[in-house]
Structures are given as C-alpha cells and as structure tokens.
Amino acid sequence: MTSLILETGTRAVFHTILVFSVFLLFAGHNAPGGGFIGGLVAGAALVLRFVAYGSQDAARTVRARPETVLGAGVFAAAASAIAPWFAGGQLLESRLWALTLPLLGTIKATSVLVFDVGVYFVVVGLVLAVLVTLGGELDS
Amino acid sequence: MPAALLGLHAVVALAAPIAARRLGRRVLLLCAVAPATATVWALLHASAVVGRGEAVDVHVAWVPTAGLNGDFRLDAFALLMVLLVSGIGTLIFGYAAAYFPATKRDVGGFAAWLTIFAGAMLGLVLADNVILVFVFWELTSITSFMLIGTNHREAASRSAATQALLTTGAGGLALLGGLVVLAEAAGTYSLSGLLTAPPGGEAAAWGIALVLVGAFTKSAQVPFHAWLPAAMAAPTPVSAYLHSATMVKAGVYVIARFAPAFALLPAWRPLVVGVGVATMIVGGYRALRQHDAKLLLAYGTVSQLGFMVVMFGLGTPDATFAATTLIVAHGLFKGALFMVVGAVDVQTGTRDIRELSGLRHRMPVAFSVSCVAAASMAGLPPLLGFIAKEAAYEGVLAGELGLTGPLAVTGIVVGSALTVAYSLRFVRGVFAGPRAAAVVPRERLILVAPAALLSAASLLMGVAPLLVDALVNAAATAAHPEWETYHLSLWHGLTVALGLSAVAVAGGAALHASRARVERWQAAAPRAPSASGGYDATWRGVLAVARRTTGVVQNGSLPLYLMVILLTAVTLPGAVLVADGEWPTATYTIGSWLQIGICLLAAAAATTIAFASRRFTAVLLLGAVGYSVAALFVLHGAPDLALTQMLIETLSLVIFVLVLRHLPSRFGHRPQRIDRVVRFSTAALVGLAVFAFSLVTAGARTAAPVSQEYVARALPEGHGRNIVNVILVDFRALDTLGEIVVLVTAALGISSLVVAGRLSRHERRASAGDST
Numbered sequence: 001m002t003s004l005i006l007e008t009g010t011r012a013v014f015h016t017i018l019v020f021s022v023f024l025l026f027a028g029h030n031a032p033g034g035g036f037i038g039g040l041v042a043g044a045a046l047v048l049r050f051v052a053y054g055s056q057d058a059a060r061t062v063r064a065r066p067e068t069v070l071g072a073g074v075f076a077a078a079a080s081a082i083a084p085w086f087a088g089g090q091l092l093e094s095r096l097w098a099l100t101l102p103l104l105g106t107i108k109a110t111s112v113l114v115f116d117v118g119v120y121f122v123v124v125g126l127v128l129a130v131l132v133t134l135g136g137e138l139d140s
Numbered sequence: 141m142p143a144a145l146l147g148l149h150a151v152v153a154l155a156a157p158i159a160a161r162r163l164g165r166r167v168l169l170l171c172a173v174a175p176a177t178a179t180v181w182a183l184l185h186a187s188a189v190v191g192r193g194e195a196v197d198v199h200v201a202w203v204p205t206a207g208l209n210g211d212f213r214l215d216a217f218a219l220l221m222v223l224l225v226s227g228i229g230t231l232i233f234g235y236a237a238a239y240f241p242a243t244k245r246d247v248g249g250f251a252a253w254l255t256i257f258a259g260a261m262l263g264l265v266l267a268d269n270v271i272l273v274f275v276f277w278e279l280t281s282i283t284s285f286m287l288i289g290t291n292h293r294e295a296a297s298r299s300a301a302t303q304a305l306l307t308t309g310a311g312g313l314a315l316l317g318g319l320v321v322l323a324e325a326a327g328t329y330s331l332s333g334l335l336t337a338p339p340g341g342e343a344a345a346w347g348i349a350l351v352l353v354g355a356f357t358k359s360a361q362v363p364f365h366a367w368l369p370a371a372m373a374a375p376t377p378v379s380a381y382l383h384s385a386t387m388v389k390a391g392v393y394v395i396a397r398f399a400p401a402f403a404l405l406p407a408w409r410p411l412v413v414g415v416g417v418a419t420m421i422v423g424g425y426r427a428l429r430q431h432d433a434k435l436l437l438a439y440g441t442v443s444q445l446g447f448m449v450v451m452f453g454l455g456t457p458d459a460t461f462a463a464t465t466l467i468v469a470h471g472l473f474k475g476a477l478f479m480v481v482g483a484v485d486v487q488t489g490t491r492d493i494r495e496l497s498g499l500r501h502r503m504p505v506a507f508s509v510s511c512v513a514a515a516s517m518a519g520l521p522p523l524l525g526f527i528a529k530e531a532a533y534e535g536v537l538a539g540e541l542g543l544t545g546p547l548a549v550t551g552i553v554v555g556s557a558l559t560v561a562y563s564l565r566f567v568r569g570v571f572a573g574p575r576a577a578a579v580v581p582r583e584r585l586i587l588v589a590p591a592a593l594l595s596a597a598s599l600l601m602g603v604a605p606l607l608v609d610a611l612v613n614a615a616a617t618a619a620h621p622e623w624e625t626y627h628l629s630l631w632h633g634l635t636v637a638l639g640l641s642a643v644a645v646a647g648g649a650a651l652h653a654s655r656a657r658v659e660r661w662q663a664a665a666p667r668a669p670s671a672s673g674g675y676d677a678t679w680r681g682v683l684a685v686a687r688r689t690t691g692v693v694q695n696g697s698l699p700l701y702l703m704v705i706l707l708t709a710v711t712l713p714g715a716v717l718v719a720d721g722e723w724p725t726a727t728y729t730i731g732s733w734l735q736i737g738i739c740l741l742a743a744a745a746a747t748t749i750a751f752a753s754r755r756f757t758a759v760l761l762l763g764a765v766g767y768s769v770a771a772l773f774v775l776h777g778a779p780d781l782a783l784t785q786m787l788i789e790t791l792s793l794v795i796f797v798l799v800l801r802h803l804p805s806r807f808g809h810r811p812q813r814i815d816r817v818v819r820f821s822t823a824a825l826v827g828l829a830v831f832a833f834s835l836v837t838a839g840a841r842t843a844a845p846v847s848q849e850y851v852a853r854a855l856p857e858g859h860g861r862n863i864v865n866v867i868l869v870d871f872r873a874l875d876t877l878g879e880i881v882v883l884v885t886a887a888l889g890i891s892s893l894v895v896a897g898r899l900s901r902h903e904r905r906a907s908a909g910d911s912t
Contacts, residue, residue: 029860032779034868040787047794066891070884077877092873096859110859112869115876119869122880127791129887133894134798 003052010052017045025120026113035116039123046127055135058128066132069125077118080111142198142212142266145181149174149259153252160248165240167248171255172233178226178262182219189219190614197268207329213268216614220464221265221393223611224471228385229258231590235479236377238586239486250290254378257283261386265393268331270319273394277315277358280387281308287382288374300373303675307367311357315394318350331397338401348402351394352412359391359445362419366672369426369438376482379434384441384474389467392445396452396463400619403455409544412453417551419446424558428651429662433491433570434481437474440517440562443555444470450548451532456539457620462531464615465628468608469516469524472598476513477566479591480506484570486587488580493569500571502580505588507571512595516602518563518648519556519641523602526641527628529556533637553644560648565655605629703822710829717832724839735775742768750823753806759796763789780864 021041028034050058062069084093095111152174160167188194193216200210214222233254240247260279267273282305289301323329325339325347338344355361360368371383382388395412402408423443430436448470451463483506484499485491500507516525529552536548601608605628617623632638651658730736745764752758766789773782850863850871858866868876 028862028865029869030862032783032862034780034862034865036868037780037783037787040784040791044787044790047791051794066887070887074880074884077880081873081877092870092877094858094870108859110870112858112873115869115873116865119876119880122883126883126887129891130795130798133891134795 006052010048014045014049017048018042021045021120025116028116029110029113035119036123038116039120039127042120042124043127046124046131050131050135055131058131058135062124062128066125066129069121069128071125073118073121073123073125075118076121077115080114080118084111141181141196142214142263143200143210145174145178146259146263148177149255149262153255153259156251156255157248160251165237165242165244165247167251168233168237168240168254171251172230174255175226175229175233175258175262178222178258179230182214182222182226185214186219186611189214189216190610193614193617195618207269207323208271209269209329211268211272211330212266213332214266215618216611217396217464217618218265220468220611220615221389222262224389224468225261225265225386226258228471228475228594229261229381231475231593232377232381232385232479235380235482235587235590236375238584239375239377239482250287250375253283253286254381257287257382257387261390264390270323270329270331270334273331274312274316274319277354277390278309278312280382280390281305281312281358284308284371284382284387287378288371290375290378291373294373297373300367300370304367304371306679307357307364307675311354311364311391313354314350314357315354318347318352318354321347321350335397335401345405345407348398348405348408349411351398355391355394356415356449357391358394359388359449360419360442361391361415361446361449362422363671363674365419365423365442366670366675368442369435370672372432372434372438376434376478376485379438380475380478380482383438384478385471388441388445389448389471392448392452392467395449396460396467396619399452399455400460403453409454409541413450413544413548413551416446416448416450416453417547417555419443419449420551420555421446421558424555424562425662427562428558428565428655428658431492431494431569433484433493433496433566434478436493436562436566436569437477437481440559440566441474443559444474444517447532447552447555450551451535454536454539454541454544454548456535456541457616457623458535458538458626459532460535460619461612461616461623461626462528462535464612465524465528465531465608468601468612469528469598472594472601473513473516473523473525476509476591476594476598477517479594480510480513480588481570483584483587483591487584493565496570496576497573498571498575499580501575503571503583503588505583505585505592509588509591509595510567510571512599513591514563514567516595516598518560519644521602522599522630524598524605524608525602527602527605527630529641529644530632530637531628533640534632534635537636549640553640553647556641556644557647557651560645561651561655561658564648564652568652602630699819703819706822706826710826713833714829717829717836721832721836722840724835731775735772738768738771738775755800755803755805755807756797758807759793759800762796763793766792778864780862 021038023038024033024041025035025038026033028038046058046061049061081092084095085091089095093111097109097111098106099109100106152171156167156171159170163170185196189196195216196212196214198210198212202208202210233251236254240250244250257280260276260283264273264276264280267276285301285305288304289297291297292301321343322334322339325341325344326334326337327339328334328337339347357364368383368388372379374383399408399412420443423439423441423446427436427439427443430439448463448466451459451466454460481491484496484503487503488496488499490496512523516523519526519529532552533549536545536552539545541548609628612628613623613625617625742765745761745768749758749761749765752761766785770782770785770789773779773785847863850867853871854860854863854866858870860866860870
C-alpha cells in the first residue's frame with residue numbers, strides 16, 4: 001500500500017522539515033519555538049516517513065534505538081541541570097556566553113540550550129518509540 | 141572521615157562485580173579492604189576515644205533547614221560497635237572467599253551486596269542524625285533481603301528473604317515514625333542532642349514505643365522473631381555476619397542508645413525486660429528441638445538477643461556495662477560457631493546432627509574451636525562469656541529495679557540453663573559419636589582459621605580481661621557519664637552471681653543429661669501458637685483483603701473508571717464552588733467574530749463525536765476540536781501554544797490511527813437506555829462544572845499574576861525574548877526536567893506493554909497450534 005506521490009513528496013520535504021525543526025530549537029529562546037516544539041516537528045517528519053515507507057524505515061532513519069534517544073535526552077537535560085552546581089553555582093543556573101565567530105558575527109548562547117536539546121531528544125525519542133512499537137506490526 | 145569510609149565501601153561495592161570477572165571468588169578478599177580500613181581507622185582513634193573519653197564529631201551540612209545533615213559521631217560505644225562490625229566483617233570476607241566453591245555464579249554481585257551491608261552497618265553505628273540512622277537501618281534491611289535471597293532459584297530462599305524484609309521493613313517504618321516524633325518533641329534531629337535532653341510527655345512516650353517496635357523486629361524479639369530462623373536459608377557467611385554478629389544487633393544498639401535516657405518511663409522496664417525474658421526462654425526452648433545445627437544456633441541467637449535486650453533495657457550503669465561486655469562476647473563466640481557450621485556443611489554436605497557423627501576425629505581444629513566458643517556461650521570459666529554473665533548478674537542485683545529485678549534474674553538463670561543445654565547439644569550433636577562410615581575429606585584449615593581467631597580472642601579476653609576492660613568501661617561511660625570504672629575479672633570471690641552461674645550450669649547439664657525425656661516432653665507438649673504461623677496468617681490475610689479490594693475497585697470497565705474519576709473531580713471541588721465561589725461581575729467582550737465561529741465549530745465537532753458509530757470518525761472529529769482550540773490560541777496571540785497544540789493534535793491523530801488498527805472499526809453495541817441516560821448526565825454535569833470553574837477561577841485572582849514578573853525578568857535574567865521558552869527551560873526548568881522524565885517513563889511503558897502483549901499473543905497462538 002505505497003503511494004508514489006507520497007514517497008516522492010516525503011523525499012522532497014523530509015530534510016527540510018528536519019532543518020526547520022533544528023531552526024525552531026535554536027530560535028526558540030527569542031522567537032516561537034524551543035526544544036519541545038522542535039522535537040514535535042522532527043517527530044512529525046518521522047511520522048511522515050512512517051506513513052510513506054513503514055515503521056522499519058522510520059527506525060532506520062534514526063539509526064539508534066528509541067531508548068537510546070530517550071536516554072540521551074534525559075542525560076543532556078540532567079547534566080546541564082547539575083553542571084552549574086559543580087562550577088560553584090546553583091542547580092539549574094543559567095549562563096550567557098557571547099561568541100564572536102567568523103562569518104556569523106556575534107552569537108549569544110545560553111547554557112539552557114543544552115537543556116532544550118535534551119527536551120528535543122526526549123520528544124523525538126517518544127515519537128520514535130511509539131512508531132516502532134505500535135506501528136511495528138503494520139509491516140508483518 | 142566517616143563519610144570517606146562509607147564512600148570507600150560504596151566504591152569497592154561498585155567495583156566488585158567488574159573485578160569478579162577476573163578474580164572469581166577472590167574478589168571477596170579485595171572487598172575485605174573496606175572493613176579492614178574501617179577497623180584500622182577505629183583503632184587509630186582508640187587512644188583519644190577510649191583513653192581520654194573524647195568523641196569524634198563530623199558534620200556535613202546538607203539540608204540544614206530540614207534537619208537533614210550528615211552528622212557522624214564516634215564515641216566509645218560506637219567505636220566498640222565499629223570494631224565488632226568491621227573487625228568481624230573483615231574475617232567474614234576472608235572466610236567467604238574460602239567457603240564458596242570456585243565455580244559460584246555471580247560472586248561479584250554477592251560481594252557487592254555484602255560490602256554495601258558492611259558500609260550500611262558502619263554508617264548506622266556512626267550516625268548521629270536520627271534520619272541518617274533510619275536511612276542506614278533500612279539499607280541494612282534491604283541488603284539483608286538481597287543476601288538472604290542469594291540462592292534465589294529456591295522458593296524457600298525467596299520467601300525467607302521476603303519475610304525478613306517485610307518484618308524488619310515494617311519495624312523500620314515504626315522506627316522512622318518514633319524517631320520523628322521524638323525529634324520533633326525534642327526540637328533537634330541530632331541523636332546525641334536528643335539523648336542528652338530527652339523530651340517528656342505523652343508524645344515522647346508514643347515515640348519511644350514506636351522506636352522499641354522497630355528495635356524488637358530488627359533484633360528478632362518475641363513475637364517478631366520468626367524471620368531470623370527462616371533467614372538461615374542464606375549462605376553461612378551471611379548468617380554468621382548479618383544474622384548473628386552484627387545486623388541483628390542493630391535493634392540492641394538502638395535500645396542501648398535510648399535506654400539511659402528513657403529507662404525511667406513507667407512502661408519501659410516492664411515492657412523491654414518482659415519481651416527480652418520471653419525471647420530468651422522461647423529461643424532457648426526452641427533451640428533444644430532443632431536437628432539442623434545452623435537452625436539450632438539461630439534459635440540460640442534469638443535467645444542471646446533477648447538476653448542483651450534485657451541487660452541494655454534495664455538502663456542502669458551496671459547493667460549497661462554488663463551488656464556491653466556481653467555484646468562483645470556474643471559477637472566473638474557466635475561468629476566462630478556459625479563459621480564452624482559452614483565449614484562442616486562444606487566438608488560433609490550436611491548440617492543435620494542426626495547424620496553427623498565422629499567429626500572430632502576428622503576435624504580436630506574445628507572441634508576445639510567449637511568447644512571454646514560453645515563454652516563461652518554457655519558461660520563457663522575462663523572465657524569471656526563467663527565474665528559477661530557474671531557481670532550481668534551483678535548488674536541486675538546491684539540496681540534498684542523493683543519487680544523487674546527478680547523477673548530479670550529469673551529469666552537470665554532459666555535462659556542460661558537452656559543456653560548450657562543447647563550448647564552441649566550442639567557440640568555433642570556435631571562432633572561426638574562413633575566415626576561415621578562416610579568419608580570426610582581432610583579438614584581445610586583456611587575455612588576454620590577465622591573461627592579459630594575469634595575463639596582465641598574469647599579465651600584470651602577471658603583469661604586476661606584487661607584486654608577488653610578499657611574499651612567496655614569507656615563504652616559504659618559514653619552511655620552513663622556517672623559510671624565509675626569497674627574492672628572485669630574472672631574471680632570475684634564467693635558471690636551470689638557465682639552461685640547463680642553454678643545453678644544455671646547445673647540446670648543446663650541436667651537438662652542435657654535427661655535430653656531424651658526432654659525431647660519426648662517437648663514433642664508431647666501442646667503446640668503454642670508459633671510466630672511463623674502468625675506471620676503466615678498475616679501475609680495471607682493481607683493478600684486476601686487486597687484481592688477482594690482490587691476485585692471491587694478495579695473491575696476492568698473503562699467507562700466506569702472514567703465516570704468515577706470525573707464525578708470525583710466534579711463533586712469535591714464542585715461542593716467548594718457552590719459553597720464559596722464568587723461569581724465574576726466583570727463582563728467580557730468578544731475580540732472578534734472569528735472567535736465565535738471557531739467555538740461553534742468546536743462545539744459542533746464535539747457533539748457529533750457522541751453520535752459517531754465508527755471509531756475513525758470519532759478520532760477525526762476529536763482532532764477537529766483540537767485544531768479549533770489551536771486556532772483560538774492564535775487569535776489570543778499565543779503562537780507558541782498554538783504551534784504546540786497543532787503538532788500534538790497531528791501526532792495524537794497518527795498514534796490513534798496506529799492503535800485503531802487493533803480495534804474493531806465500529807463501536808460495540810449501543811449501551812442500554814438507562815446507561816445512556818447516566819452517561820449523558822455525567823457528561824453534561826462535567827461540562828457545566830468545567831465551564832463554571834473557568835468563569836470563577838478567572839475572576840478569583842487576588843495576588844498579582846506571576847506572569848508580569850516573568851515578563852520583566854525574562855530578558856535580563858533568562859536572556860531570552862520568548863517568555864514561554866524562558867519559563868520552560870530556565871525559570872521552571874525543574875518542572876520541565878520532571879516532565880521529560882515522565883515522557884520517558886511513558887515511552888518505556890508503552891514499549892514494554894506492547895511487547896508484552898505481542899509475546900502473550902504469540903504464546904496463545906503457539907499453544908493453540910499445539911492443541912490442534
């Protein structure tokens with residue numbers, strides 16, 4: 001039950017959606033977006049692949065088990081929460097760095113970005129887990 | 141330093157499973173480093189703590205406002221306990237390395253748990269904060285559970301482990317309650333502070349009663365003693381360490397700490413001494429019936445624990461002094477005896493005294509070690525056990541104790557006579573008799589050496605009590621500052637105590653001489669209600685009640701669950717709403733006509749769901765409601781919310797579709813008319829209530845909304861212009877952290893449920909295939 005139009009369409013937009021989700025993740029601190037929304041968009045891209053090609057393909061695209069993605073996310077968030085404590089600050093304290101990079105100019109980055117990346121991964125992992133488990137029997 | 145020692149135990153425990161891959165059972169020797177270090181540390185402090193009577197205090201602040209601190213205190217009594225716990229512990233690790241066959245499975249895990257236990261026990265005797273005491277107390281219960289269940293493939297091991305955990309765990313809860321009550325009454329969570337200025341009043345009396353319940357369960361006092369004999373399902377090193385020499389003394393330790401401060405409460409002495417005497421006699425009586433040498437020792441331990449509870453429970457300086465001597469003596473002789481039983485078990489393959497015979501020829505070292513240790517247990521001169529028992533008689537006779545004095549003396553004489561009898565039964569049963577036909581391999585000295593060390597200590601300290609004198613005196617002074625040094629000695633002259641000792645030994649010998657008659661009488665005696673029967677009945681009763689409750693509350697009907705949840709949500713807050721709610725007086729203006737249109741759309745979609753007959757239609761309509769709400773968010777200028785809502789709706793739709801594949805396409809048969817009425821009214825009620833809530837809560841604000849503060853602080857402190865995101869990842873990041881953990885848990889839950897369901901379907905299919 002495959003559709004040529006859907007497959008071609010998916011191939012055309014899949015990477016664009018992923019890039020957009022990363023954009024949302026990074027832009028989130030100042031504009032609509034953030035780790036949660038970015039993760040949902042990336043999840044939606046995976047769902048699209050799933051609908052077009054099936055669950056095996058969605059799992060292959062990520063190349064990591066859903067549990068690994070989930071664990072990496074929680075680890076990143078928790079690590080960024082604890083890290084300031086070791087640096088002498090308080091748990092979950094945020095810090096701002098201004099970097100001047102060639103071509104891009106001055107970039108302001110906060111330490112909470114790592115936390116947001118963790119959230120992003122958790123959401124992607126959740127979608128992946130649902131697709132692999134609940135969608136798993138579609139192919140068989 | 142105590143924290144570093146505990147850390148060392150933790151590190152060693154973590155490293156043990158990895159090291160075991162290479163070292164095999166020798167990993168246990170590596171683990172012995174942790175208790176050995178603790179022993180050396182205690183000895184290094186001995187001159188200051190024992191000699192000058194100082195105490196080493198260490199404070200590590202953690203949450204001072206909640207009274208949670210890492211407070212440790214090494215006074216002379218704690219030092220004595222550390223030497224017992226870590227000193228005997230070091231020997232046990234060495235013994236265990238020889239006890240287990242080289243092929244033992246998972247020796248690394250076993251070593252890790254044993255090391256954690258050693259650390260927990262060390263923490264318990266050093267802790268000077270009542271919460272910390274409880275934490276280590278529970279840790280010893282949990283490690284005990286894991287260690288009893290070492291042979292978890294056997295049902296008996298599993299149920300013994302569970303019984304120990306449930307009994308001591310329940311006692312642990314009582315202890316926690318009691319400690320908190322006492323700490324609140326005293327206004328301090330420091331153990332030493334609590335004991336120097338003990339609180340009075342009714343609350344404190346209840347608190348101390350709860351603490352005693354905890355101590356009684358841990359130290360296997362009547363009627364909670366059944367778990368200790370059952371725990372003999374553990375490997376012998378565990379029994380020798382946890383269930384005779386150290387862990388079961390945790391309860392005795394707590395009584396020892398609390399007795400000087402609370403012994404004058406009117407109910408204390410009758411209760412503690414009564415329970416202790418009963419335990420002494422029940423334990424001794426039951427020990428005389430055992431044929432398994434290890435069980436015999438276990439009941440002997442119960443009896444001796446009762447003895448220690450009596451002595452510490454009296455709470456007078458003389459009694460505490462005697463009890464402290466006793467705790468040392470018991471650790472030495474009981475540790476040795478258990479290790480000998482383990483050696484016999486390893487070499488002959490049995491512990492049944494009816495099968496063992498003539499071992500004194502094949503295991504001469506074990507035989508002499510047992511003779512010394514059993515003589516110390518029976519209270520014969522010139523051993524430490526004799527000195528301790530003499531001190532005990534003197535201690536009880538010296539105090540002004542009212543009626544509890546004679547009760548205690550009678551109990552100790554009867555208990556000691558029984559002890560003499562079962563000590564004889566043990567030595568005779570294991571070692572005497574003609575040479576058995578079965579070939580016993582040559583005695584492995586490495587298995588007997590640790591026990592020989594302990595027995596030698598019993599003998600040396602008995603002949604030269606000076607070795608232990610200073611330590612015991614300092615420990616008694618730590619509990620009772622008014623205590624004046626008293627020197628232990630073998631010979632006090634012809635005293636009443638000596639006479640009582642003689643009576644007990646003669647009685648015990650007589651009991652042993654007429655053992656055939658005693659056994660017949662025991663077999664014929666009407667069976668008293670046994671404690672293990674009580675435990676079984678409680679266990680079955682709780683399970684039965686739980687099953688019945690679950691059957692009523694969780695009957696499996698999803699609509700019923702929903703209805704209960706929703707009606708509860710409506711009625712409880714709804715009652716408050718009707719009683720106290722203030723209806724808003726402000727009027728609302730509609731922002732745009734689009735809003736009304738979207739609301740109508742959502743309402744229409746929601747209404748249609750109720751009449752949908754296909755599941756797929758219902759899901760699509762539900763999605764329509766969600767998208768309408770997203771549109772409302774846009775109209776109200778909340779792009780982040782709207783975006784999230786859109787994405788969530790999309791994903792939920794897909795997930796719904798995935799689930800729908802497993803369900804029939806149409807809803808089941810329509811509900812009965814009466815049922816429909818009930819459902820409709822519930823739905824209407826919930827809808828109305830939510831509507832009313834939204835109105836009232838919007839108008840009920842009294843404080844300034846916190847959002848204004850967030851708006852003001854988002855850019856300067858959170859460095860972001862998107863307030864929603866700054867709230868999520870900065871201001872309320874802890875909430876977010878909790879939420880993503882929930883997400884992960886949900887994802888793992890879904891995975892395992894689906895996989896489990898798939899497996900069981902496969903099994904059903906497979907079994908159906910078999911039957912056809």
